[in-house]
Amino acid sequence: MNISPESYAEICKQLAFISALLAGFSFAFIGVLLTSELNEKIIDWVIGFSISAIAGFLICSLAWTLSASRMAIYTQSNIKELPALFISLHKTLSLLFIFSFFLFVVTLGLSGWIRSRKLGIVSGIIALFSGAFFIWLLSNFMK
Numbered sequence: 112m113n114i115s116p117e118s119y120a121e122i123c124k125q126l127a128f129i130s131a132l133l134a135g136f137s138f139a140f141i142g143v144l145l146t147s148e149l150n151e152k153i154i155d156w157v158i159g160f161s162i163s164a165i166a167g168f169l170i171c172s173l174a175w176t177l178s179a180s181r182m183a184i185y186t187q188s189n190i191k192e193l194p195a196l197f198i199s200l201h202k203t204l205s206l207l208f209i210f211s212f213f214l215f216v217v218t219l220g221l222s223g224w225i226r227s228r229k230l231g232i233v234s235g236i237i238a239l240f241s242g243a244f245f246i247w248l249l250s251n252f253m254k
Contacts, residue, residue, distance in 0.1 A: 114193050119201075120182035127175035130208060133215060134168035137161045140218070144225075153224045160218045167211030171204050209249070216242050 141161045144154055178197060185194075216238050223234025 116182040116185040116193060119193050119197065120179045120186070123175040123179035123182070123201075126204075126208070127172045127179065130168045130172035130175065130211075133212070134165050134172060137165045137168065137215060137218065140222070141165070149225065151225065153221060157218055157221045157225065160214050160221065164211045164214035164218060167207050167214065171208045171211065174200065174204050212245065213242060216245070 141158050144158050144161075147154065178200065181197075219241070220235045220238025221231075224231030
């Protein structure tokens with residue numbers, strides 16, 4: 112991969128923003144569930160998946176933000192190529208982001224079951240199609 116530090120910094124900034132945004136949505140969602148007086152087993156599962164997604168998104172957000180800030184140092188030092196460490200870090204963070212996104216989609220799919228069986232089936236189908244579309248989308252970029 113031959114990418115400039117400036118380009119990599121911009122990519123990191125954008126991915127950090129998306130990760131933080133998704134973590135915020137998940138955090139708001141479990142905030143509502145934790146204050147809910149419903150006492151159903153499915154809520155425990157939804158909270159568990161949501162907390163796992165939050166943890167992954169926050170790790171990605173922090174690491175990509177720190178990577179972008181490090182790129183400012185490389186840019187000022189006139190380094191033209193990205194060090195191999197950042198390439199492997201980016202690959203690892205990308206996999207963590209994808210896994211966290213799937214946890215987020217599972218949370219969305221399970222959330223309908225809190226209200227009713229009918230809504231659970233609908234939210235599950237939507238989450239399934241969303242996950243399938245995400246896989247298809249990724250497969251087009253992995254070629």
